Structure formats: structure tokens, C-alpha cells
Amino acid sequence: MSDASGLPAKTRPPTRADVARYAGVSTAVVSYVVNDGPRRVAPQTAARVRAAIEILKYRPNVNARALKKGSTEMLGVVLPDITNPFFAEYAHALEVASVAHGYVLVMATSDGNEAQEGQILNDLAKRQVDGLIISTVLPPSGFHAVALPGRPTVLINCSTPFAGYVAIGPDAREGARLLVDHLITVHRHQSVALIMGESSEPVPEPRERGWSDAFQAYDLPPGPIVRASFSRHGGYEAAARLLNWKTRPSAIFAASDQLCTGALKAIREAGLRCPDDIAVVSFDGTSESEYCWPPLTVARQPIEAMAEAALSAVLNPSSTAAYQRFDTEIVIRESCGCSGRHPGQGPQVVEFDRGSTPVSKTVAEARAPQ
Amino acid sequence: MSDASGLPAKTRPPTRADVARYAGVSTAVVSYVVNDGPRRVAPQTAARVRAAIEILKYRPNVNARALKKGSTEMLGVVLPDITNPFFAEYAHALEVASVAHGYVLVMATSDGNEAQEGQILNDLAKRQVDGLIISTVLPPSGFHAVALPGRPTVLINCSTPFAGYVAIGPDAREGARLLVDHLITVHRHQSVALIMGESSEPVPEPRERGWSDAFQAYDLPPGPIVRASFSRHGGYEAAARLLNWKTRPSAIFAASDQLCTGALKAIREAGLRCPDDIAVVSFDGTSESEYCWPPLTVARQPIEAMAEAALSAVLNPSSTAAYQRFDTEIVIRESCGCSGRHPGQGPQVVEFDRGSTPVSKTVAEARAPQ
DNA sequence: TTGAAAGCGCTAACAA
DNA sequence: TTGTTAGCGCTTTCAA
Numbered sequence: 001m002s003d004a005s006g007l008p009a010k011t012r013p014p015t016r017a018d019v020a021r022y023a024g025v026s027t028a029v030v031s032y033v034v035n036d037g038p039r040r041v042a043p044q045t046a047a048r049v050r051a052a053i054e055i056l057k058y059r060p061n062v063n064a065r066a067l068k069k070g071s072t073e074m075l076g077v078v079l080p081d082i083t084n085p086f087f088a089e090y091a092h093a094l095e096v097a098s099v100a101h102g103y104v105l106v107m108a109t110s111d112g113n114e115a116q117e118g119q120i121l122n123d124l125a126k127r128q129v130d131g132l133i134i135s136t137v138l139p140p141s142g143f144h145a146v147a148l149p150g151r152p153t154v155l156i157n158c159s160t161p162f163a164g165y166v167a168i169g170p171d172a173r174e175g176a177r178l179l180v181d182h183l184i185t186v187h188r189h190q191s192v193a194l195i196m197g198e199s200s201e202p203v204p205e206p207r208e209r210g211w212s213d214a215f216q217a218y219d220l221p222p223g224p225i226v227r228a229s230f231s232r233h234g235g236y237e238a239a240a241r242l243l244n245w246k247t248r249p250s251a252i253f254a255a256s257d258q259l260c261t262g263a264l265k266a267i268r269e270a271g272l273r274c275p276d277d278i279a280v281v282s283f284d285g286t287s288e289s290e291y292c293w294p295p296l297t298v299a300r301q302p303i304e305a306m307a308e309a310a311l312s313a314v315l316n317p318s319s320t321a322a323y324q325r326f327d328t329e330i331v332i333r334e335s336c337g338c339s340g341r342h343p344g345q346g347p348q349v350v351e352f353d354r355g356s357t358p359v360s361k362t363v364a365e366a367r368a369p370q
Numbered sequence: 371m372s373d374a375s376g377l378p379a380k381t382r383p384p385t386r387a388d389v390a391r392y393a394g395v396s397t398a399v400v401s402y403v404v405n406d407g408p409r410r411v412a413p414q415t416a417a418r419v420r421a422a423i424e425i426l427k428y429r430p431n432v433n434a435r436a437l438k439k440g441s442t443e444m445l446g447v448v449l450p451d452i453t454n455p456f457f458a459e460y461a462h463a464l465e466v467a468s469v470a471h472g473y474v475l476v477m478a479t480s481d482g483n484e485a486q487e488g489q490i491l492n493d494l495a496k497r498q499v500d501g502l503i504i505s506t507v508l509p510p511s512g513f514h515a516v517a518l519p520g521r522p523t524v525l526i527n528c529s530t531p532f533a534g535y536v537a538i539g540p541d542a543r544e545g546a547r548l549l550v551d552h553l554i555t556v557h558r559h560q561s562v563a564l565i566m567g568e569s570s571e572p573v574p575e576p577r578e579r580g581w582s583d584a585f586q587a588y589d590l591p592p593g594p595i596v597r598a599s600f601s602r603h604g605g606y607e608a609a610a611r612l613l614n615w616k617t618r619p620s621a622i623f624a625a626s627d628q629l630c631t632g633a634l635k636a637i638r639e640a641g642l643r644c645p646d647d648i649a650v651v652s653f654d655g656t657s658e659s660e661y662c663w664p665p666l667t668v669a670r671q672p673i674e675a676m677a678e679a680a681l682s683a684v685l686n687p688s689s690t691a692a693y694q695r696f697d698t699e700i701v702i703r704e705s706c707g708c709s710g711r712h713p714g715q716g717p718q719v720v721e722f723d724r725g726s727t728p729v730s731k732t733v734a735e736a737r738a739p740q
Numbered sequence: 741t742t743g744a745a746a747g748c749g750c751t752a753a754c755a756a
Numbered sequence: 757t758t759g760t761t762a763g764c765g766c767t768t769t770c771a772a
Contacts, residue, residue: 061498082452082462083462088458091477104497105476105478107461107475107477128431232657236661293638
């Protein structure tokens with residue numbers, strides 16, 4: 001029973017037609033006042049409409065509008081694992097950046113699974129998201145096959161350009177190099193093991209290259225590489241294996257904070273102390289790296305800046321460089337063997353000249369693997 | 371130039387009409403094969419349609435369908451802070467549960483801000499999400515004011531029923547009680563400080579009540595309460611304050627893992643050892659609690675089970691109890707003072723009889739606050 | 741300044 | 757078994 005008042009009696013949410021009827025205008029006028037255009041509306045008419053909106057508690061149906069306009073104002077973001085603090089922080093930064101533009105995020109997790117990533121992409125396409133921000137687990141060829149044609153797509157967390165897409169990522173090679181260089185020059189390590197995630201890539205990861213760059217600069221052979229699944233547990237297992245070897249390295253570079261906290265646990269369980277018995281550094285610089293024990297010396301990724309860049313890239317696909325690389329920041333804490341900071345002071349951040357090559361090729365007082 | 375082939379030349383994604391034209395059928399038939407109903411289609415016709423879909427790379431526009439059907443197959447989830455591992459794990463569990471039902475999650479973060487939560491809810495309403503899953507930062511009265519009428523809404527992370535809504539949460543009071551009881555009976559602590567988030571509630575939080583329940587059972591006065599912002603830094607500051615007091619407690623119960631890891635940092639910086647100088651237990655049981663140092667003794671929330679319950683509650687609002695409480699699981703690790711588990715074994719999980727009252731009222735060898 | 745009406749892509753009742 | 761068509765809620769051109 002809808003009566004003459006124009007108030008719908010049903011529980012169905014009010015539509016623009018209800019508002020028009022209530023305010024005694026046409027639906028076009030309602031649209032004009034809701035969108036503040038494209039036609040002008042007489043002030044008192046507008047007021048009537050606004051009152052009707054208020055009374056009826058009318059909320060425009062964004063999906064219907066999307067159908068008409070071709071823009072959903074939704075962005076899809078797919079990450080390998082929201083449970084990883086690095087991605088959680090990234091997700092948050094993306095959300096902050098996107099609300100500023102009136103976009104909403106549809107988030108999905110690939111769980112590191114290629115097939116799942118493909119399904120998600122397909123589903124997101126059907127939902128007409130206006131753009132995609134993805135940390136893909138696929139290689140370029142595989143990604144091409146499932147990517148959405150016609151929707152701006154930016155790949156994040158890419159340490160290297162990604163053929164055919166606009167991509168963003170940290171300068172992982174240089175960050176890794178700096179970190180390992182610190183271990184070599186300041187703490188006199190001669191062998192630094194690398195704990196990495198498994199990679200389907202045939203070509204070495206930038207972190208791996210940065211790690212070996214550092215050794216090459218001193219004509220030192222790099223340490224061993226151990227591969228693990230990208231999780232705390234993976235880091236734990238990798239380190240446990242490492243520590244069982246006859247000559248264990250005196251330091252570890254973990255490719256992510258998660259891997260590193262896992263490694264730390266293995267180190268403790270082996271009865272070893274960090275950094276005294278074995279030093280550790282990692283890549284990412286999430287909040288957890290600051291609060292764990294010992295606090296981690298890391299190459300910190302500028303997550304907010306990258307998230308903003310990713311957002312402006314999806315929103316202005318035309319005016320975007322194919323690849324943007326962001327410098328990491330080396331944050332010296334205790335896990336490398338540097339002494340703890342004085343309580344109350346901020347972390348010690350070391351700025352390096354980007355292009356500098358090490359001054360001395362001699363590493364004195366070298367620590368031997370033990 | 372769209373030619374006789376029916377292949378659209380434009381970059382505009384193909385619509386059902388394109389498929390119909392290409393397959394030489396009506397749009398209805400396309401709809402029938404896409405949805406596998408509600409009318410039957412001749413096998414070879416269906417094959418033709420499927421071929422056309424394949425060729426044209428047609429993907430049904432979910433929003434248009436939603437407009438027609440009134441269901442977007444999107445669920446809104448709003449959490450205070452995706453950066454908190456507890457909520458990140460919750461988000462992941464919710465996603466796993468929802469993909470199983472063909473739903474997609476629109477995630478938003480309130481940042482603990484009431485006004486922001488209201489805006490998010492409003493925006494989600496305009497987007498016609500089919501249901502809401504919220505960990506609200508609002509009190510019941512405030513929530514009522516901004517809640518979406520007409521959309522199934524379930525409140526998660528509620529330790530107590532929430533007037534007018536279906537809610538889900540852990541048995542925080544009992545979990546807290548058990549944890550503190552362990553500290554009192556097994557480790558002989560007489561004073562356990564409580565680090566809590568700020569709360570706008572006039573009535574004490576269940577964790578606080580469980581904490582004081584434990585003391586009451588032995589006619590002991592509870593320890594001090596310190597309030598902090600819900601973050602690692604908050605826990606850090608709270609503990610730092612606590613440790614500065616003339617008589618510091620011998621143990622701390624932190625209301626969340628985040629608070630606890632922050633407290634741990636403060637303890638270390640004060641030159642104290644955990645658990646030797648000060649024991650610590652916390653609530654949540656995220657992965658981080660297992661990997662930090664020392665590993666945390668916690669009341670673990672059954673996140674997966676709660677997430678599934680939340681999902682089935684939004685999806686079947688009618689057949690759902692107003693409030694579902696989930697038992698936590700006490701996981702004994704090292705931060706309480708219990709010895710480390712033997713490497714290779716799982717954590718030590720202690721099962722308590724739910725209703726048991728402590729046997730002895732005498733606490734021998736009590737540790738005095740120091 | 742306002743209104744009528746077409747149409748966004750889809751579903752499903754109804755007709756054939 | 758298939759086609760025609762109205763209409764979901766909205767925007768916007770065009771005419772009044």
C-alpha cells in the first residue's frame with residue numbers, strides 16, 4: 001500500500017523515483033541535485049529535493065549509476081597474503097590513498113596460488129572494477145594470459161619492470177646490497193647466507209643479485225642460498241636447515257621480515273644468540289621488525305609512497321611511466337650487531353650515497369664461518 | 371566499424387547482445403546458458419552460445435545483473451585496523467569463507483575512528499552490499515544511528531551481546547580468567563597488571579572482568595590497570611609507564627598480542643628479562659605470538675570458526691542466534707614462565723574444564739610485587 | 741529551469 | 757525450445 005504521501009510503505013529502499021514523486025519534481029531534477037549538475041536547479045526546488053532525500057533516507061544506488069556511467073569507483077586489489085604484515089601495511093596504505101579519491105577497494109588474496117589469482121582476476125573483471133592493483137605471483141607470460149584487457153592495471157611489489165604493464169617496486173637489489181655491505185664492512189662477516197622465497201623465475205631475484213653484488217665488490221664468494229615458502233614457518237625451517245650445516249654462516253640475510261622472524265625462532269631454538277652468534281638482517285621494514293627481538297636491521301620499503309604511486313598510476317594510466325623504482329631506507333637496529341639505540345631516540349637511519357662503491361677492498365678482522 | 375561477423379570492432383567489452391548476435395540467438399538464450407537456467411536450452415544451441423562467449427571473451431557484467439536481481443554478491447567488511455595481525459588473520463578467514471559462497475569482500479578500515487566508520491557504512495550502503503560484517507568501534511547506541519537498515523549485519527569481535535544485532539565473539543572473560551589463573555596458580559604471581567585498550571564503554575570489558583575474576587577466586591586484590599591505544603606502540607608506552615612505578619607487578623596480562631609485543635619491547639629496554647623478571651600473557655593468539663621472543667602464552671581466539679559463523683550469519687540472518695560466544699584455547703608457551711617446549715613438538719595446549727573453580731585458595735610461595 | 745525518454749547490461753515473465 | 761520485452765535505478769540529451 002503506497003499512499004498519496006509518496007512515502008513507500010514497503011521495506012524496499014527508496015529510489016530516485018520515490019524522491020521525485022515526494023518532492024513533486026521529475027527524476028532528472030533529483031539527479032541534478034544529487035550530482036550537483038550537469039543542469040542547474042532553482043534553489044528552492046533543490047531544497048525541496050534535499051528535504052525529500054532526507055525524509056526518505058534516500059541513498060543513490062552506486063551500481064545503477066555505474067551501469068550508466070561505466071565506472072564503478074571500485075578498485076580491485078589482489079595480494080598474495082593479507083596475513084603478511086608487509087601486505088597488510090600495503091593494503092592499509094592503498095586504502096588510505098583510495099578513499100581520498102572516492103574509490104573503494106575490493107580485496108582478494110591469491111594465497112600465492114597462480115590458479116586462484118586467475119580466478120580472482122576473472123571475477124574482478126565481471127564486477128567491472130575500474131582498475132586493478134596487483135602483487136602477482138605469476139610470471140609475465142602467465143600474467144598476460146589472465147590479465148584483464150581494457151582495465152588499467154598496475155603491478156606492485158615488482159623489483160623489476162614487468163613487460164607490458166605499469167609496475168612499481170622497491171629498489172630491492174640496491175637495498176639488499178646495502179644491507180649485506182653493512183654486514184661485511186661494519187661487522188666483518190665473510191659469509192652471509194640468503195633465505196629467499198621460492199621463485200619460479202629463471203633469472204635471479206634482485207635481492208639475490210644485490211646480495212651477491214655486495215660480495216663481488218670485495219672479491220668474496222657469496223654464502224649459501226636457502227629457499228623457503230614465504231612465511232614465518234618457511235623462514236624457520238630454512239634457518240633450521242642452515243644451522244645444521246657443518247660450517248654455518250655467521251650472518252643471514254632474509255628476503256622478508258616474515259622469513260626473518262621465522263629464522264630468529266630457529267636461531268633461539270638452536271641455543272644460539274642473535275646477533276652475538278649469528279647476525280640477521282631483512283627486507284621490508286614492517287612494524288614487526290621494530291618490535292621483535294632483537295629489533296631487525298632492515299631495508300625498509302617506502303610503503304605509503306609506493307601505494308600512492310600505485311593509486312595515481314591506476315587512476316591516470318596514460319601519464320604514468322612504465323616502471324617506478326623506489327629507494328629503500330636502511331634502518332640500523334640491533335640484529336646486525338650494532339648496539340641498541342638509546343631508549344627514547346628514534347631508529348638509526350643510515351643514508352648511503354646511491355652510487356658509492358666501497359672504499360676498501362680489504363676486510364680486516366674477518367669473521368670466519370664457524 | 372562493426373561488420374557482419376558480429377564481432378564488435380570497438381574496445382568496449384562485449385555484452386550479452388553481442389554474444390546473442392554472434393551465436394544467432396536471442397539474448398534470453400544467452401542468459402539461460404550463462405545462468406544454467408531458468409529455461410532449458412537445446413544442447414547444440416548452448417554449444418553455439420558457449421563458443422560465442424569464448425570467442426568474444428564475454429564476461430557477464432555482475433553489476434547489471436545485480437541491478438536486476440537485487441543482489442550484488444558483495445559483502446562489506448569493516449575492521450578497525452587491517453595492520454593488526456589479529457584483524458588481518460580475521461580478514462583472511464572471512465575471505466576464505468566467503469569465496470566458498472561466491473561472495474567478494476569490500477574491505478574498509480575504520481582506523482578506530484567512529485566518524486570514519488559511519489562514512490564507510492554509508493558508502494557501503496550506496497554500493498548495495500548484500501551484508502555487513504563489522505568489528506565496530508561504536509557503542510550500541512552510536513552504531514544504531516549509522517547502521518544500514520535492511521541489510522543483514524553481523525558484529526564480530528564482540529565479547530558480549532550487542533543490543534539489536536547478531537553478534538559473535540570470543541569468551542573473553544573466561545579466556546582472561548584462565549590466563550590469569552595460570553599466572554596465579556602455576557607461577558605464584560600475586561599481582562598481575564592489565565594493559566587494555568581505551569574503551570568508551572561505561573561497563574568493564576570482559577577481559578577486565580575475567581582478570582579480576584581470577585583474583586577474586588583467591589581473595590586477592592587485582593593489580594593495576596593501564597590503558598593504552600590499541601597498537602604495539604600503545605603497549606610499549608603502557609608497559610614503560612608500568613615499569614616505572616615504585617612497586618612494579620611481577621606479571622602483565624595484555625589484552626591483545628599487539629599490546630603485548632609492545633610491552634615486551636619496553637621490558638627489554640628497561641633491562642628486564644621476560645619471563646624471569648616479569649611474566650607476560652596475552653589475548654588473541656596470532657601467528658606473531660608464536661614467533662616473538664619469548665613466545666607468548668595466550669588465549670587463542672578460534673578465528674576460522676568465528677569467521678565461518680559470521681559468514682553463515684550474514685548469509686542466513688533469519689536462522690541465527692542473536693549472540694554466539696566461542697571458547698578460546700589457552701596455549702602455554704614461554705612468556706608466562708613455563709619452560710620452552712621441546713623443539714619439534716607442538717605448543718602445549720592446556721584444556722581446562724569450563725566450569726571448574728580453583729581447588730585451593732592458598733597460593734604458596736607467592737611472589738611479591740617487587 | 742524542468743521534464744520526457746532513451747538506454748547502460750542483464751533477467752525472466754510471457755508469448756510463440 | 758526460443759524470442760520479445762519490460763524494467764532494475766540511474767544519467768543525460770533533447771525538447772519544452
